[in-house]
Amino acid sequence: MWVSRLGRTAVRAYQTISTPNAPSAIGPYSQAVVHQGTAYVSGCIPFDPQTMQCVEGGIEAQAERAIQNLLNVVTAAGSDKSHILKTTVFMKDMNDFAKVNAIYEKAFAPYKPARSAVEVARLPRDVLVELECIAAVPQP
Template sequence: MSTVTTHPSLTKISTPNAPAAIGPYSQAIVAGSLVFASGCLGFDPQTGGFVGESIEAQARQALTNLKAVLEASGTDMGKVVKATVFMKDMNDFVAVNKIYEEFFGQHKPARSAVEVARLPKDGLVEIEAIAALA
């Protein structure tokens, strides 16, 4: 068993307003003036299940969860520096972009979007971000 502990310069973030981590990781970590948010799926924080089977429903909930984690960290969507969007099917790119724009408006953080073979619990989309605190 590992004896590694979180360094005192880092702060683990956990909020009940987003689904709990489904593995050995934190919802986010604050390091200095940056927040590193783990990938958010389209889970309902109350039930732990997906909010629906459509890409739109899962993308909207993933971004709602990301927003909750960022706010619990002391920042917001307007301070996201970099986002990464993982999709099960790149054919969903346009649909995900539409939902993404609803959350970011005129703010356009740097971003990557990639198709992946599989996401946890067979989700359709997962979104992670790095945000500034100041």
């Protein structure tokens, strides 16, 4: 809750999401927040939720795990892959794009949300790939 400069009180208008089916946040943030029927999913890295360790097997294994973690958070937020509106894929090496793209296409089929893919200098815990998304949350 917060109070505006005019003295009006407002209630926090969003819900934080936390699921044991995805890695715990490794910083001061939520796995996702839902506000007015939209889920904003934080960056998902390829950690096993049980061990909090990066999966082994290179870029393919990391992409599969990161996508699964993302979809698990989307599910916990009350949505599913058919309602994902936009994803952002962060990769350490754009030379891995074709491999990540093939895994992404299979995981999201038949849906094709809007997407950005960018190469970055470094990712948390030196993983190779991270994904975030925005998803609509269907109202009952």
